[in-house]
Amino acid sequence: QQQVKQSPQSLIVQKGGISIINCAYENTAFDYFPWYQQFPGKGPALLIAIRPDVSEKKEGRFTISFNKSAKQFSLHIMDSQPGDSATYFCAASKRSNYQLIWGAGTKLIIKP
Amino acid sequence: GAGVSQSPSNKVTEKGKDVELRCDPISGHTALYWYRQRLGQGLEFLIYFQGNSAPDKSGLPSDRFSAERTGESVSTLTIQRTQQEDSAVYLCASSSWQEQYFGPGTRLTVT
Numbered sequence: 001q002q003q004v005k006q007s008p009q010s011l012i013v014q015k016g017g018i019s020i021i022n023c024a025y026e027n028t029a030f031d032y033f034p035w036y037q038q039f040p041g042k043g044p045a046l047l048i049a050i051r052p053d054v055s056e057k058k059e060g061r062f063t064i065s066f067n068k069s070a071k072q073f074s075l076h077i078m079d080s081q082p083g084d085s086a087t088y089f090c091a092a093s094k095r096s097n098y099q100l101i102w103g104a105g106t107k108l109i110i111k112p
Numbered sequence: 113g114a115g116v117s118q119s120p121s122n123k124v125t126e127k128g129k130d131v132e133l134r135c136d137p138i139s140g141h142t143a144l145y146w147y148r149q150r151l152g153q154g155l156e157f158l159i160y161f162q163g164n165s166a167p168d169k170s171g172l173p174s175d176r177f178s179a180e181r182t183g184e185s186v187s188t189l190t191i192q193r194t195q196q197e198d199s200a201v202y203l204c205a206s207s208s209w210q211e212q213y214f215g216p217g218t219r220l221t222v223t
Contacts, residue, residue: 032210034210034211036214043116043214043215043216044155044214045214046212049211089154093210095210098143098160098162098210098212099157099160099168100212102154102155102157103154105153105154105155
């Protein structure tokens with residue numbers, strides 16, 4: 001029940017295309033769903049996050065879509081650029097416990 | 113403002129030696145986490161400190177691993193009698209709520 005399942009494991013997208021990464025969770029107590037971006041040799045950095053009271057959050061080219069009934073959330077990267085090539089992690093946590101439960105990560109490659 | 117800092121950035125040690133890794137969290141952050149990340153892999157939770165509460169040590173892989181934190185300041189992760197399988201990047205993160213902010217990590221290589 002504590003798991004967050006992330007897919008795909010790797011993804012190749014042409015420059016200018018839309019990158020989509022999906023995550024699913026079981027624990028309905030989760031109320032915070034962030035996405036982190038990690039470049040090689042760096043620590044993960046918070047990219048965008050959503051709470052279950054909204055179905056979508058957009059920041060620039062990055063959008064989180066959230067489906068509470070399906071217990072799924074996804075990251076969409078519009079107009080993908082080579083600089084977006086990185087590993088992306090989804091995560092979830094609940095208000096009573098700050099700990100994040102992490103997805104396994106998706107290695108995204110944007111081909112020029 | 114200053115982010116999370118970790119030292120050293122790289123550490124090469126011989127099998128069997130002890131190592132200490134340091135994490136300086138963001139000032140005012142009550143929570144601190146240690147993770148291990150093997151090459152090309154995800155984040156493996158090790159230990160979590162929250163204020164003055166007892167730490168959650170449920171992720172420590174063996175009794176060779178230990179960590180300390182004094183109040184809401186610096187934390188040290190100690191690995192005793194290092195083994196080659198301990199080679200990884202050790203990441204520290206701190207938070208004041210649910211958002212975690214990561215340091216750059218310490219790359220540990222055990223030869």
